[in-house]
Every structure is written in C-alpha cells, then in structure tokens.
Amino acid sequence: MxxxxxxxxxxxxxxxxxxxxxxxGAVAQAAVLTFDDIAPIPDFTLIPNGYGGFNWDNFYYTNGSNAISRTGYDNGRVSGDYVAFNGFGNPALVSDGVFDFNSAYLTAAWNDGLSVTVEGLNSGATLYSKTVVVDTTQPTLVNFDYFGVDELRFTSFGGVEPDYLVETGGAGTQFALDNFTFNEKATSxxxxxxxxxxxxxxxxxxxxxxxxxxxxxx
Structure with missing residues (x-):
C-alpha cells in the first residue's frame, strides 16, 4: 500500500x-406514547391532533379498565389504563414529518386471530409493510423498525370472536394499540x-x- x-x-x-x-450528526431521540397523558375520559373519544407531535386519523383512545372484561381493550393495557384503537374497525392513520417507527403493542379487541397490516409510507410511497396476527388475550410486542417514514397506515381484518365474548355481541376488527415507540430526528x-x-x-x-x-x- x-x-x-x-x-x-x-x-x-x-x-x-x-x-x-x-x-x-443526526441524533435520534426515542419517545413512547402511552395514551395515559391525554385528558381522562369516561368512555372513548378521538385522539387529538398534535398528541405526540402527530396527526391522528380514526384513532380513538379509551380507558381499558372500564371496558368489557377480557376484551382486548382490557387485556391490551401495557402501561396505565388507556389504549388507542381504530374506530369501527376501519383503517387508521398516523402522520407527521419524517420519523422512525420502532415498535408498538397490538391486541385484538374482539376477534382472536385478527390480522393487522401496518404500512410505512413516505410522500405517498409505501416503503414498508408488515402483517401480524394478534389475539384478545394479551398484547403482542411488534418491532417494526420503519425508518424515514412520514405516515403509518393501520388496516385490520379477519379473525373469529372467541366463545367467551359471543355473549357480548361485540365481534369486530378493532385492535388496541399501546406504547407506540418512535424516534424524533434532530440534526446537529x-x-x-x-x-x-x-x-x-x-x-x-x-x-x-x-x-x-x-x-x-x-
């Protein structure tokens, strides 16, 4: 040489x-959204835009300890009492400037074997897509590791209502979301x-x- x-x-x-x-250089600051630091509510309501620095589309939050026992709203609590969920089982979005989506806990609210597809997009183009299958009995930690996205799209489908929830008449494709972990990027x-x-x-x-x-x- x-x-x-x-x-x-x-x-x-x-x-x-x-x-x-x-x-x-670039420094990533990790943050966790637990949905326990929004205004307390007796039932459920939309997550306000600006929470955690994001815009929330069709994402609600509820006190899982007040929900029907043994549903995913109750069993899906990881920290505190509150969890987020997709309203009416329909697709839900989270958007902001560019960020990294690390992980989240997902729990089926009503249907065991519920499929949840989470897409990570940037400027409308899909960069990532992952589908996980979750149940009502306990939260599932999912590591996404989506880097450089500005929007997340959650879509849920399928699954079967377990026998112990049939009497509630609450079958649906809602999922509970807790401990949403992401990185805010700051450049020095x-x-x-x-x-x-x-x-x-x-x-x-x-x-x-x-x-x-x-x-x-x-």
Whole structure:
C-alpha cells in the first residue's frame, strides 16, 4: 500500500473518530406514547391532533379498565389504563414529518386471530409493510423498525370472536394499540469554524502515524 493511500485512510479515520466523539450528526431521540397523558375520559373519544407531535386519523383512545372484561381493550393495557384503537374497525392513520417507527403493542379487541397490516409510507410511497396476527388475550410486542417514514397506515381484518365474548355481541376488527415507540430526528450541524479544526486534527494524526512508521523502517 502506498504512503499516499495510507495517509488518506488515516486522515479519514481520524476525522471520523473526532466527529463521533464530538457527537456531530443526526441524533435520534426515542419517545413512547402511552395514551395515559391525554385528558381522562369516561368512555372513548378521538385522539387529538398534535398528541405526540402527530396527526391522528380514526384513532380513538379509551380507558381499558372500564371496558368489557377480557376484551382486548382490557387485556391490551401495557402501561396505565388507556389504549388507542381504530374506530369501527376501519383503517387508521398516523402522520407527521419524517420519523422512525420502532415498535408498538397490538391486541385484538374482539376477534382472536385478527390480522393487522401496518404500512410505512413516505410522500405517498409505501416503503414498508408488515402483517401480524394478534389475539384478545394479551398484547403482542411488534418491532417494526420503519425508518424515514412520514405516515403509518393501520388496516385490520379477519379473525373469529372467541366463545367467551359471543355473549357480548361485540365481534369486530378493532385492535388496541399501546406504547407506540418512535424516534424524533434532530440534526446537529457543526459550526463552520470547527470544520478546519477537524481537518487539521485529522491531518496531524495521520502525519504522526506515518512519521512513526518511517522511523521504524529506517
């Protein structure tokens, strides 16, 4: 390997290490929406736009502890008493600027074996799509890892009402959603006057390493 190539690689590595140490670049801030910090309600109502920084379309929230026992509204509670759900079993949307969707807990509200498809979109184009099957008995943690999306589309279908819920007359394709975890992206831009310093540090480190290498070979 030639001296110039070694110097170039060492310089690049030194600059990269310096940038990492200084914490320059994109920084993701994780956040979890539990739906327990919205105004308390006796029954259910629409999630207000702006909650968690998102727009919510056909997503409601309810106090699961007040719901019919053994439904997914009750069993789907992960933190606190409140869960979100898709109104009337219809598709529901979450949208914002670009974000990363990490994970969420999903529970079928009425039908065991309920399928829930979650699409991640950006500017109307579908980047991700995952379908999971959930039951009424307990929440299922689903790791989505959807990066760089600006909209999520939830669609549920299928499943069969279990015998112990038949008497409630509540069969439907609603699902309960809890602990919605996402990353808010913040970008830190280095000061213009800092860049020459970083380059100088990288060049100096590369020079010192090359000098030591030459001394050993002499």
């Amino acid at each position: 030639t001296t110039s190539i070694i110097a170039k690689k060492l310089s690049t590595a030194a600059i990269g290490a310096t940038i990492i140490v200084l914490g320059i 831009v280095p000061e213009p006057t800092l860049l020459p310093a970083l380059l100088a540090i990288g060049a100096l480190n590369a020079g010192l390493v090359l000098r030591r290498k030459q001394l050993k070979q002499s």
